Structure formats: structure tokens, C-alpha cells
Amino acid sequence: MFEQIHDYLSRSARLSKEEVKIFEKHLELRKIPKKTILLSAGEICNFEAYINKGCIREYFVDRDGIELTLQFAIEDWWVSDITSFEDQVPSDMYIETLEDCELLVLTRQAKENLISEVPQLERMFRLMIQRHLSKLQKRLFKTVSSTAMEQYVEFITRYPTISQRVSQQYIASYLGITPEFLSRLRAKHLKGGKVAE
Amino acid sequence: MFEQIHDYLSRSARLSKEEVKIFEKHLELRKIPKKTILLSAGEICNFEAYINKGCIREYFVDRDGIELTLQFAIEDWWVSDITSFEDQVPSDMYIETLEDCELLVLTRQAKENLISEVPQLERMFRLMIQRHLSKLQKRLFKTVSSTAMEQYVEFITRYPTISQRVSQQYIASYLGITPEFLSRLRAKHLKGGKVAE
DNA sequence: CGTCTATTTGAATGTACTCAAAAGCGGTGG
DNA sequence: CCACCGCTTTTGAGTACATTCAAATAGACG
Numbered sequence: 001m002f003e004q005i006h007d008y009l010s011r012s013a014r015l016s017k018e019e020v021k022i023f024e025k026h027l028e029l030r031k032i033p034k035k036t037i038l039l040s041a042g043e044i045c046n047f048e049a050y051i052n053k054g055c056i057r058e059y060f061v062d063r064d065g066i067e068l069t070l071q072f073a074i075e076d077w078w079v080s081d082i083t084s085f086e087d088q089v090p091s092d093m094y095i096e097t098l099e100d101c102e103l104l105v106l107t108r109q110a111k112e113n114l115i116s117e118v119p120q121l122e123r124m125f126r127l128m129i130q131r132h133l134s135k136l137q138k139r140l141f142k143t144v145s146s147t148a149m150e151q152y153v154e155f156i157t158r159y160p161t162i163s164q165r166v167s168q169q170y171i172a173s174y175l176g177i178t179p180e181f182l183s184r185l186r187a188k189h190l191k192g193g194k195v196a197e
Numbered sequence: 198m199f200e201q202i203h204d205y206l207s208r209s210a211r212l213s214k215e216e217v218k219i220f221e222k223h224l225e226l227r228k229i230p231k232k233t234i235l236l237s238a239g240e241i242c243n244f245e246a247y248i249n250k251g252c253i254r255e256y257f258v259d260r261d262g263i264e265l266t267l268q269f270a271i272e273d274w275w276v277s278d279i280t281s282f283e284d285q286v287p288s289d290m291y292i293e294t295l296e297d298c299e300l301l302v303l304t305r306q307a308k309e310n311l312i313s314e315v316p317q318l319e320r321m322f323r324l325m326i327q328r329h330l331s332k333l334q335k336r337l338f339k340t341v342s343s344t345a346m347e348q349y350v351e352f353i354t355r356y357p358t359i360s361q362r363v364s365q366q367y368i369a370s371y372l373g374i375t376p377e378f379l380s381r382l383r384a385k386h387l388k389g390g391k392v393a394e
Numbered sequence: 395c396g397t398c399t400a401t402t403t404g405a406a407t408g409t410a411c412t413c414a415a416a417a418g419c420g421g422t423g424g
Numbered sequence: 425c426c427a428c429c430g431c432t433t434t435t436g437a438g439t440a441c442a443t444t445c446a447a448a449t450a451g452a453c454g
Contacts, residue, residue: 062342070334083331086324092335119316126323127283133330134280137267138289140337144373145259147441169400176341181442183402345410365433378410380434 001029005050005104008076013124022117026110032101038079039095045084047105051077054101055165059173060093069174072098072162082129098166148177152185198226202247202301205273210321219314223307229298235276236292242281244302248274251298252362256370257290266371269295269359279326295363345374349382 002024009015009023027050032038034054039045041061049056056079058070070093073079084091085108106114115121142151152175156163163171172182199221206212206220224247229235231251236242238258246253253276255267267290270276281288282305303311312318339348349372353360360368369379 060338060342062338066342068338068341070337082327086327122319122323126319126326129323129326129330130279130283133326133333136330136333136337140267140333140340141257141259141265143337143340144265145257145263149441167400178443179401180403180444183400184442187402375411376433377412377435380432381410384434 001052002027002104004052004076008050013121013127015118015124019118019121023114023121026114027104027106028110030103030105032097032103034097034099034101036097036101037094038097039081039084039091039093041092041094042090043084044088045081045091045095046108048078048080048082048085048111049103049105051075051079052102052104054103055098055162056095056101057098057166057170058093058095067173068176069170072159072166072170072174074162074165078128082132098170143176148175148181149185149189151175152182153189198249199224199301201249201273205247210318210324212315212321216315216318220311220318223311224301224303225307227300227302229294229300231294231296231298233294233298234291235294236278236281236288236290238289238291239287240281241285242278242288242292243305245275245277245279245282245308246300246302248272248276249299249301251294251300252296252359253292253294253298254363254367255290255292264370265373266367269356269363269367269371271359271362275325279329295367340373345372345378346382346386348372349379350386 005024005027006020009020015023038047038049038056051073053075056073058073058079058081060068060070062068079095081091081093081095083089088108142154155171155175168182169179172179175182202221202224203217206217212220229251235244235253248270250272253270255270255276255278256264257267258264276292278288278290278292280286285305339351352368352372365379366376369376372379
């Protein structure tokens with residue numbers, strides 16, 4: 001149950017065995033069926049979840065009902081609306097399982113306790129957010145500076161696993177285009193790029 | 198010299214007078230003329246700067262030489278490429294003064310010393326980044342889900358000061374559109390929206 | 395097999411871009 | 425104080441990228 005996160009914590013936060021154990025003590029395993037909404041806009045997010053198994057997406061919905069997928073998350077990733085979680089303010093996003101999931105959940109109280117037991121985790125959480133921020137900056141940059149086709153190719157190249165696991169409509173909503181247009185892009189891409197396959 | 202940041206620190210980080218003093222001890226005042234590049238892509242960012250006076254922009258440059266402005270910063274804001282600064286990796290952005298500036302600069306070493314003197318600042322820095330992240334998420338959402346016109350109107354409404362201080366070409370590069378197209382939007386906006394002015 | 399949803403295809407439209415040229419504006423030197 | 429230079433903004437015409445709406449096809453699941 002804890003093998004993966006054990007690995008994650010030692011590798012990415014360089015925690016000692018002791019610290020890893022304390023960390024794990026505060027986690028709670030939850031199994032969630034697919035198509036479950038874990039958080040809706042308007043609610044306060046009460047979890048940070050490490051994905052042991054499964055696939056999740058975070059998304060916004062605009063006033064016309066169009067969804068923008070902010071992020072897909074699979075095994076070894078964390079999901080949460082960190083702003084809502086930390087500041088205890090209503091979220092403006094949705095978080096939904098796309099597959100049956102096995103999550104290790106850190107509640108707000110547990111996180112507080114955890115940090116007061118192992119203060120240097122404060123730093124780890126800061127670094128996690130920092131990495132997140134950096135990724136998002138690059139994504140914004142690419143969203144603005146390249147065509148949908150370029151972004152699509154980059155997406156399937158960088159996240160081959162994800163692009164096989166999630167349906168096209170969600171990928172379209174990640175790229176910020178309509179499903180119809182993504183379908184056309186795929187058709188063109190198959191024709192153009194299939195020399196070596 | 199320290200009035201503004203004094204205010205910032207007490208208000209936004211709820212530091213005690215003592216802590217604020219320690220903080221200020223680690224800052225260094227720098228006066229920079231306008232049109233100065235503070236950071237170029239490829240360099241390692243060695244500062245976090247609080248703006249006492251002036252205006253700065255952070256931007257990326259794509260392979261065609263098109264700039265995307267990530268952020269404008271004026272009095273009472275911080276600027277840095279936090280990823281480059283923290284991880285000591287080459288930056289992929291530029292930071293440039295648009296006006297003559299007066300900055301309170303925190304170097305990497307100073308920040309480390311500061312945090313070890315006042316460990317609870319770790320939390321403040323985390324919260325700063327978190328707010329940043331949250332803003333950026335919303336911006337990405339809007340970039341994708343609304344037209345350039347909507348974004349332009351929102352920009353001048355939300356940042357009236359900034360939109361008066363920076364030239365249109367930079368606003369265009371913030372909105373991710375060409376200067377020509379922004380000019381057309383403005384023309385249309387004046388016609389359409391000027392009933393009450 | 396039938397139903398429901400996801401994907402593909404088509405035609406018409408809109409949003410934003412490119413390239414080119416003109417007009418406006420700020421600073422500098424005479 | 426005016427004239428000129430360089431840079432920013434505006435305007436025009438043609439084009440490309442992506443959308444909308446509608447309908448057809450393909451896949452998934454009971």
C-alpha cells in the first residue's frame with residue numbers, strides 16, 4: 001500500500017525512514033470508483049491526495065458550460081485545489097476520477113499535525129508547489145505561442161500513457177479546443193506523420 | 198525606504214516587529230534605470246526583488262521571437278524567476294524594467310540566512326507562491342475560455358494603473374495577441390463602450 | 395442486438411494573424 | 425521653437441486557424 005509513496009517521499013523530498021513513517025501515519029487509504037466527483041466548484045477542498053492507482057482530472061467550467069482541463073493526474077501524482085485547501089475558501093474547480101482509484105489522502109488536520117511533527121516538510125510542500133508553478137508557466141506560454149496541432153503533438157509525446165488512457169474529449173478540453181477540431185488534427189497527424197510507424 | 202515593505206510584511210505575512218526588522222536587514226536597495234534587463238533566458242536568477250518604485254515585466258520569447266508577457270509588476274509586488282532562483286537552474290524567461298526602479302533585493306544567500314533565522318518565513322514564502330499559482334491557474338483558464346476582447350476589457354478593468362503605465366505592445370504580448378489586433382480591439386471598444394464616459 | 399456516448403466528417407462562419415503602409419508621438423539637435 | 429528621426433499605433437486587404445451546427449459513423453456496454 002505504501003510502496004509507491006515511500007519511494008516518492010525518499011526520492012523527491014529526501015526524507016529519512018523515520019520521517020517517511022511519520023508521513024505515512026497521517027495518510028488514509030481510500031478506494032473510489034471511476035466517474036466520481038471528488039470536489040465541485042463552490043465546495044471547500046478538504047484533501048490532498050496521492051494517487052496510488054488510477055487517473056484523475058482537474059477542470060474548470062466556463063459560463064457556457066465548456067470545460068477546461070487543468071491537469072490530468074495518474075499514479076505517483078498529487079491532486080488537490082491547494083488554494084481552497086490551504087485557505088479554506090470555496091474552490092472554483094472540479095476534481096473527478098476517470099478510472100477506479102486508490103488514493104492516499106491527507107486531510108487538512110492531518111497535514112497540520114504532520115508539519116508540526118516534521119517541520120522541514122514545510123519546505124517539501126513549498127517545492128512541490130514551486131514545480132507546479134513552473135510547469136504552469138510553461139504551459140501558459142505554449143498555449144499562447146503555438147498552434148493546437150503543435151500542442152497536441154507535444155502532449156501525446158510527453159504524456160503517452162495519459163493520452164492512451166483518457167478519452168479524446170478530455171484531451172481536447174486540456175488543449176482548449178473543441179473535440180471536433182481535435183479529431184481533424186488527429187486525422188491530419190496520422191497522414192502527415194506516419195512514415196515511421 | 199522600508200515603509201512599503203514594512204507594511205507588506207506585517208499585513209500579508211503577519212510578522213512581528215522583530216521579524217520585520219530581521220527581514221529588512223537582509224534586503225539590499227538597488228536603483229535601476231528603465232529598459233534594463235535584470236535577467237535573461239539562460240542565466241541563473243539570483244534575486245527576489247520587492248518593488249519599492251517602478252514597473253517591471255517578466256516575459257518569454259518563442260522561437261519566432263514573439264514575446265509573451267507573463268506578468269507586469271509594480272509597487273508592492275515581488276519579481277523573480279523562482280524556479281531558477283531556488284533550484285539554481287538556468288532560467289527560460291526575461292525580466293526587464295519598464296521604468297526607473299527602486300528595488301529591495303533578496304539574494305539567494307540572504308534568503309537562506311533569513312529563513313534559518315526566522316523559520317516560519319518558510320510558510321510565508323510558500324503562501325506567496327501559492328497565491329501566484331492560483332492566479333496563474335485562473336489566467337490560463339481565461340486565456341483559453343474567453344476572447345481577446347473579453348480579456349482586454351478585464352485587464353484594463355482589473356489593472357487600470359498598469360494599463361496606463363505600459364505601452365500597448367506589451368499589453369498585447371500579455372494578452373497573447375498582436376499589437377495590430379489589440380489596436381483594432383481598442384477601436385471597437387471605444388465605440389461600443391463609451392456611453393458612460 | 396440495441397442504446398448511448400464518443401468520434402468523425404462537412405459546410406459555413408468568426409476570430410485573430412500577416413504583410414504593407416500610413417499616421418501619430420516623443421525626444422533630440424539645430 | 426521647429427524639424428527630423430525612430431518607434432508605436434492605426435488602418436487596410438487578404439489569409440489561416442479554429443469554431444459552430446448538423447449529421448453520419450463507430451465503439452462500448454448491458
